[in-house]
Amino acid sequence: MKYDVSELIYKSISKTITPEEEEILKEWLSIPSNKELFEKIIDADAINNKISVYGKIDIDKAYKRIQPRLSVNSMPFYKQVLKYAAIFIGLFVATVYFFQRKGENNVPQSLKITEEQIILRTSDGLVKTLEDNATEELTDEDGNVLGIQNGDSLIYRNNQSTETLVYNTLIVPYGKRFKIILSDGTLVHLNAGTSLRYPVRFIEDTDRQVFLDGEAYFDVAEDKEHSFVVNANTLDVLVHGTQFNVTAYPENKTVDVALVEGSVGLYTNENKGDEVFLQPGQLGAFSKENGLVNVKKINTTFYTSWINGELVFRALSFDEITKRLERYYNVSIVNHNKAMGKELFNASFLNQSVENVLIYFDETHNIKYTIENNQVIIN
Amino acid sequence: MDVTKHLFLLVKEGDEKAFRLLFDSLYPRLCAFSLNFVHEKFDTEEIVGDVFVKLWRKRGKLDKVEHPKSYLYRMCYNASMDFIKKKGNAPIRLNPKTHGTSTIMKELIIEEEVHSILFKAMDSLPKKCRRVFELSCIEGLRYKDIAEDLQISLNTVKSQRSRAIELLRVQLKDYSFLYLLLGLL
Numbered sequence: 376m377k378y379d380v381s382e383l384i385y386k387s388i389s390k391t392i393t394p395e396e397e398e399i400l401k402e403w404l405s406i407p408s409n410k411e412l413f414e415k416i417i418d419a420d421a422i423n424n425k426i427s428v429y430g431k432i433d434i435d436k437a438y439k440r441i442q443p444r445l446s447v448n449s450m451p452f453y454k455q456v457l458k459y460a461a462i463f464i465g466l467f468v469a470t471v472y473f474f475q476r477k478g479e480n481n482v483p484q485s486l487k488i489t490e491e492q493i494i495l496r497t498s499d500g501l502v503k504t505l506e507d508n509a510t511e512e513l514t515d516e517d518g519n520v521l522g523i524q525n526g527d528s529l530i531y532r533n534n535q536s537t538e539t540l541v542y543n544t545l546i547v548p549y550g551k552r553f554k555i556i557l558s559d560g561t562l563v564h565l566n567a568g569t570s571l572r573y574p575v576r577f578i579e580d581t582d583r584q585v586f587l588d589g590e591a592y593f594d595v596a597e598d599k600e601h602s603f604v605v606n607a608n609t610l611d612v613l614v615h616g617t618q619f620n621v622t623a624y625p626e627n628k629t630v631d632v633a634l635v636e637g638s639v640g641l642y643t644n645e646n647k648g649d650e651v652f653l654q655p656g657q658l659g660a661f662s663k664e665n666g667l668v669n670v671k672k673i674n675t676t677f678y679t680s681w682i683n684g685e686l687v688f689r690a691l692s693f694d695e696i697t698k699r700l701e702r703y704y705n706v707s708i709v710n711h712n713k714a715m716g717k718e719l720f721n722a723s724f725l726n727q728s729v730e731n732v733l734i735y736f737d738e739t740h741n742i743k744y745t746i747e748n749n750q751v752i753i754n
Numbered sequence: 755m756d757v758t759k760h761l762f763l764l765v766k767e768g769d770e771k772a773f774r775l776l777f778d779s780l781y782p783r784l785c786a787f788s789l790n791f792v793h794e795k796f797d798t799e800e801i802v803g804d805v806f807v808k809l810w811r812k813r814g815k816l817d818k819v820e821h822p823k824s825y826l827y828r829m830c831y832n833a834s835m836d837f838i839k840k841k842g843n844a845p846i847r848l849n850p851k852t853h854g855t856s857t858i859m860k861e862l863i864i865e866e867e868v869h870s871i872l873f874k875a876m877d878s879l880p881k882k883c884r885r886v887f888e889l890s891c892i893e894g895l896r897y898k899d900i901a902e903d904l905q906i907s908l909n910t911v912k913s914q915r916s917r918a919i920e921l922l923r924v925q926l927k928d929y930s931f932l933y934l935l936l937g938l939l
Contacts, residue, residue: 381867382867382871385868385872385875389872389891389919389922390919391926412864412865416869419892419893421869426869426872429782429786431795432782432785432799437777437799437803438777438781441803444807445807445810502764502772
């Protein structure tokens, strides 16, 4: 992290620093200019002075002052013109830069993958990160235990009955996967780049409803009295105790539902009474463009293997494959070869590094790629 | 910990609550930072307020921002410089040209971060605890002098001091506190 030296200095002042951190700080302080900065920061007068500055700031008042300006989005005409002028200049600069770059030799670099955290957002707007492999209790505002995080899964309890629905949202970034067990015992596997909004506890006499953006595998706990409904973009999936996979990434043209076991009905708000039912082993592809559901027979393992960390591509376009690799590894891939983007490939990978996957495509399909600015570029 | 990206993502989606959290956490320290360049506290509040409005209006274009916090500091620096230019003859408190912009920026940011973390941490302490903590850890007074100053026993000084440190240590383990209040963005 860029500024974590601030954290170390804070810990040093507040005597909460650990011996290891102390060592790091000592090393940092061995540079005279750093030492000078340190002395300046920990000076009691400087701190008291600053505290009086902070203390005089009324945040609520300040926010009320800017709030009226947040809703207006109008921009004066001359500024709009300037904006477009700026875009043209930007394009020009980018083009020049691009041609200059072409002359240089591309030295292959390795990819640095940034790790992002899984986020839990509660109904009152609080945001909490879930650390990998942590075991931690999850409580509500009043300190009641809602559930427990155990490594890569979050398990909600069903120990108290409630009258109102309280929603949490779990956001899984690219490069991560996660599992959640809802208060009714339904197990949900969440793929990379997915968010799921769900009630912390389901309530009596109401449908069990969750909201999905991205990809998830559901193993729904049977409860004949309470239907389970997955809202995936505009498509709703009505469930009758069952296992199925829903792929509803915003960038995809379709919402895909692959049924493994049981029975599901697909419907939208417009045609509520007119559900399309799927049989096990079938895929329902709901088109976001025309609202029609296309049903076909599939091998469901191709749609569910991701829950075991496996990447399986069957007759999949290269464009779709790169998108999946981006999500799986949290990398950025730019493909300039439009023709290849439409070509279909078969491949599967288990526990491979992104480098190995790229090398595989290079060797078998002769894709030419370079790594620039931490991006994979395919020409 | 890449929480700001997510907080920024929420801001990008038009989540005003997330925006408010960002504002609450960073507004005071950005004002204090701006005070390095601009004389009047009143002006700094205006400048930083404008920066947040600007951030909100361009929320759809924050994708390429890699370090949101440095980005905001940078925005405040630029806005402060614009303000000075507009005022014409207003004196610049720190001349970045003679100091070397990037080093001084970095140092000012570190200073601001430490002080704002410290302020928020102290603010969370019970009153008595806080006073002992201030005198001991910031002013560097001896236990004996603190006891005299506050008219309490030596043992009370010691126990209040260790209680303060323990409370702060617990805080550091609380991730939500960590990144919302300490602003590890």
